[in-house]
Amino acid sequence: MSVTQELSDSDCGFEPSVAEGIRSRLADWFLVTGRELPWRENPSPYAVLVSEFMLQQTQVVTVIPYFLRWMEALPQLADLAAAPESTVLHLWQGLGYYSRARNLQRAAQVVMEQFQGRIPSDPALLKTLPGVGAYSAGAIASFAFDRAEAAVDANIARVLSRVANYQLPVDTPKGTRHIWRLANDLLPAAGGGRLHTSALMELGALVCVAKNPRCLECPIQRDCAAVEPGQLPRKGPRRATVKMDEWAAWIVRDSEVLLEQQHGRRAGGMWKLPPLQEAGTGPVLFETVYPFTHHKVTLRIFEAPAPEPLGESQRWFTRDSVIADTALPTAHRKALQVLLNSGKAALS
Ligand code: SF4
Structure with a gap:
């Protein structure tokens, strides 16, 4: 010893x-x-x-x-x-x-x-x-x-x-x-x-x-x-994983897509597909699951009409530059890549 x-x-x-x-x-x-x-x-x-x-x-x-x-x-x-x-x-x-x-x-x-x-x-x-x-x-x-x-x-x-x-x-x-x-x-x-x-x-x-x-x-x-x-090492009891849902809108016009800038500690300054308060009524266009601290978040994207007028934190981005030039959380970047490549950008 x-x-x-x-x-x-x-x-x-x-x-x-x-x-x-x-x-x-x-x-x-x-x-x-x-x-x-x-x-x-x-x-x-x-x-x-x-x-x-x-x-x-x-x-x-x-x-x-x-x-x-x-x-x-x-x-x-x-x-x-x-x-x-x-x-x-x-x-x-x-x-x-x-x-x-x-x-x-x-x-x-x-x-x-x-x-x-x-x-x-x-x-x-x-x-x-x-x-x-x-x-x-x-x-x-x-x-x-x-x-x-x-x-x-x-x-x-x-x-x-x-x-x-x-x-x-x-x-x-x-x-x-x-x-x-x-x-x-x-x-x-x-x-x-x-x-x-x-x-x-x-x-x-x-x-x-x-x-x-x-x-x-x-x-x-x-x-x-x-x-x-x-x-070893011994650890105290782990926090249970909590499942969470996140819903976001797919809003496009003329090959542009609408994003919303986030505020607050977690993702402040980042751009995301505009959040929805609840699940959309149409089909799910894209779904992914990602971890966040002790949460397991399921992100689902639904088609939605453009708000009139746009919210203060919302902006149109062109299809060609949105992924290369914009700060996006990984799950939302994945959603954009899949939906833009699938031709959903042509929806209006
Ligand atoms: S690997 Fe770690 S546990 Fe194994 S002898 Fe080295 S210090 Fe000890």
Whole structure:
């Protein structure tokens, strides 16, 4: 047994000598095995900020092409701060959770206004930026500034709960505190956060994976106290999935289609097919199901007449440019692609 914390309820962390061993074996492994990722090649504070916002709730392979497009279109923090919101949302289109895109732009604006355009390195200051919580602050401080700061995301929480064989739920205040304590115990004394946090995160992504962890390939197997790693981390009861219906109108004229701009946190600034209060009476033209947090939403599209006059947030878009030039949530973009290609644009 190489860690002091064996059973669930202990407040013990890693002994310094154990932490040192884990750190050095992880670093050696990462230097050989770590993936080359675009934000790792040039970890400028701006590139790290953008990648961390994109990686919240989204996998690395999905993020890479979005990140590359983003950095080409908005290469500097000042470009992002000054960009029209429609450009930002359009670049984000398909990544979902659009409040992240708006928070990222607001964070860039705050940095321009309050920090003379320089992203701060102190996690306490980073946490004052919109959309930056404890994890992101630690990650940005580590990756962009090489500071020895803890950052606990789902991957790292999984690794740490296993290494310490922690048996209590990690998604309770007590469990969260304990995992952060373990993360802090593992930090190098000063600096070196970029390599250390990258290595820990990479171990969670490639070896200590959620299902069937590859313990035989693990560089820290000798340090790991997990008895049944597949059972960890423990989590509290999950929220039940709630089914929801969404109805929208297909309104076209002369190869133009009517869209409505959304307001509010969830999809503010995005354009959608105009919402209906209830299901239409005609046939369903298109149907798709998509997840949103703990909801499973069924979107159904019905043909409808054009409102007279148009609502304040409604606008006609031409068939040829609507998909390429407009920020649309994925489900509505899919609906437009299918219906425009099926000749429904000719309906009136
Ligand atoms: S030995 Fe297995 S459970 Fe422990 S850290 Fe490595 S991969 Fe995870």
